[in-house]
Amino acid sequence: MCGIVGILGQTPVAGTIYEALKRLEYRGYDSSGVATLEDGRLTRLRARGKLVNLEKCLRETTLAGTSGIGHTRWATHGVPNETNAHPHFCGPVAVVHNGIIENFRELREEFEAQGCHFETDTDTETVAQIIALAMKDGKTPLEAVREMLGRVRGAFALGILFSGEEDLLIGARNGPPLAVGYGKGEMYLGSDAIALAPLTNSLSYLEDGDWVVMSRESVRFFDENHDEVTRPVTQTSQSAIHIDKGNYRHFMVKEIFEQPEVISHTLANYINPLDGKISIPDLDLDWNGLNRITISACGTAYIAGLVGKYWLEELAQINVDIDVASEFRYRKAPMPQDALALFISQSGETADTLAGLRHCRGHGLKIASIVNVAESTIARESDFTLPTRAGVEVGVASTKAFTCQLGVLACLAIEAGRERGVLDEARVETLLRALETLPGHIHEILRQDAQIEEIAKSLTKSRNILYLGRGTSFPIALEGALKLKEISYIHAEGYAAGELKHGPIALIDEEMPVIVVAPDDALYEKTLSNMQEVAARGGKIILISNARRCDQNANNVWSCIEIPDADTFINPILAALPVQLLAYHTAVHMGTDVDQPRNLAKSVTVE
Numbered sequence: 001m002c003g004i005v006g007i008l009g010q011t012p013v014a015g016t017i018y019e020a021l022k023r024l025e026y027r028g029y030d031s032s033g034v035a036t037l038e039d040g041r042l043t044r045l046r047a048r049g050k051l052v053n054l055e056k057c058l059r060e061t062t063l064a065g066t067s068g069i070g071h072t073r074w075a076t077h078g079v080p081n082e083t084n085a086h087p088h089f090c091g092p093v094a095v096v097h098n099g100i101i102e103n104f105r106e107l108r109e110e111f112e113a114q115g116c117h118f119e120t121d122t123d124t125e126t127v128a129q130i131i132a133l134a135m136k137d138g139k140t141p142l143e144a145v146r147e148m149l150g151r152v153r154g155a156f157a158l159g160i161l162f163s164g165e166e167d168l169l170i171g172a173r174n175g176p177p178l179a180v181g182y183g184k185g186e187m188y189l190g191s192d193a194i195a196l197a198p199l200t201n202s203l204s205y206l207e208d209g210d211w212v213v214m215s216r217e218s219v220r221f222f223d224e225n226h227d228e229v230t231r232p233v234t235q236t237s238q239s240a241i242h243i244d245k246g247n248y249r250h251f252m253v254k255e256i257f258e259q260p261e262v263i264s265h266t267l268a269n270y271i272n273p274l275d276g277k278i279s280i281p282d283l284d285l286d287w288n289g290l291n292r293i294t295i296s297a298c299g300t301a302y303i304a305g306l307v308g309k310y311w312l313e314e315l316a317q318i319n320v321d322i323d324v325a326s327e328f329r330y331r332k333a334p335m336p337q338d339a340l341a342l343f344i345s346q347s348g349e350t351a352d353t354l355a356g357l358r359h360c361r362g363h364g365l366k367i368a369s370i371v372n373v374a375e376s377t378i379a380r381e382s383d384f385t386l387p388t389r390a391g392v393e394v395g396v397a398s399t400k401a402f403t404c405q406l407g408v409l410a411c412l413a414i415e416a417g418r419e420r421g422v423l424d425e426a427r428v429e430t431l432l433r434a435l436e437t438l439p440g441h442i443h444e445i446l447r448q449d450a451q452i453e454e455i456a457k458s459l460t461k462s463r464n465i466l467y468l469g470r471g472t473s474f475p476i477a478l479e480g481a482l483k484l485k486e487i488s489y490i491h492a493e494g495y496a497a498g499e500l501k502h503g504p505i506a507l508i509d510e511e512m513p514v515i516v517v518a519p520d521d522a523l524y525e526k527t528l529s530n531m532q533e534v535a536a537r538g539g540k541i542i543l544i545s546n547a548r549r550c551d552q553n554a555n556n557v558w559s560c561i562e563i564p565d566a567d568t569f570i571n572p573i574l575a576a577l578p579v580q581l582l583a584y585h586t587a588v589h590m591g592t593d594v595d596q597p598r599n600l601a602k603s604v605t606v607e
């Protein structure tokens, strides 16, 4: 999940590469580097830590070359120090890599036995070594890359430069995405359209197994059999507009506050504004012929899928299986042909989710995906794409993409319920009108930001925090815990409220905050009993519920966060807001790096 960029330019490219890397920093920020060709010689600058450290190096030392490659790293093999930072050099070869070379150990042993010296602990260096050795044997750069592709196994997107070859840049893709951008007398290579957006809107995406040979005036694509192929040129919709934090302190809080707007954009895609009826464009399915939906996703997107399962089962009376994508593919579950495989992903590039998609495709299933990045690999490889309209999400902790995913899943469940005859028109109408109240209700919750911040301050001293919920509030408990741990580093667990007595209740003492997500719905009384079990053991309860329930429990709980009274159907979307804000403010008060928490990356393109 590193970010890679390459440019064959007309003027010095190091600064432009750095700017493109800034747009890719969401993919990793352990270390970074740039290499350019100056008078045919490879020179590089690398720095440990975030990109600003590379910027300092670039200010102190000029890289004057007009051909270059750059990289921002999320470490897989080798600690994130300067030596392990890309680009990696070996003889005349410079390589940047996103992914994992799975057979690097055996390759390294083989080359070390032949007397090769390895400078780094990375898997990537083997790529440079293979190419360099082949060139030493008299092979051309193209022949050497071809040989390397025959030897490495694993997932990779590569950018390769060669000393003495000012007009040559080679890229290769097996797994992680890679795009070629077309400029005027210039050519670009990048991990995604966002990286290249200020440079060009004309792109070709490499397909899996492709490699590409670029000069300033020409591009040649080859497929996995090394046959020359053509790849279509598309116009990307990614905007070159600078993505900034506006008046907000962090991207995460900006994105939390964007939710009223982006949820309404997302819903507008599925609810016709003229007649208020639901329509799912491009989803051509025989709902009555379907017997099962199989959902796979990772992290927050998986949690959205879990809410979707509750909705689809209740509203459409259809069986739903759900798995974290990293387990799904290895579970060897039966693949009934009357099932729809549904994948959910903000980035549309998550390696585990993509692998699950390809697994289902291999079994002949129909594939639908809910994605935020319209040109992503998952979107392109699906039969039906259901877009979220969350806009670019920069904060590593997903917020607005999550509520937009829920918006799409809600529409999908309503449409499925209508088509399958479970919901009559009146119920459909009620549910749709409930969804339309979301932006207003979300605004109301956001107005409690200062109060939620005060509550969050009290969480900063905790070592462990428990989140409880039942029904569709259970996934929100999971999401609250995930959000908190990823950005504040406080250990947190989400539990189904009814499971409390089967183990986690042993953790409860006066030190333990317990956040109970219990909106005023049919399951409220049950969750209330679990909350009382916590209160009886001295737990410090923060209740997320409606005003009436907050008032009734004022003496039992330590603190309350109100959600507005609405159709209970939309409660999980509303309850997501307080848990996001709680995590955000806790992290800010603890002084962590909210937008780029340690060890994480926004787009996880390795398994």
Ligand code: F6R
Residues within 6 Å of the ligand: 298, 299, 300, 301, 302, 344, 345, 346, 347, 348, 349, 350, 353, 396, 397, 398, 399, 482, 483, 486, 602, 603, 604
């Ligand atoms: C958590 C978070 C991650 C992602 C997960 C899947 O805040 O952002 O758990 O949800 O890595 O990413 P996508 O949705 O891009 O497939």
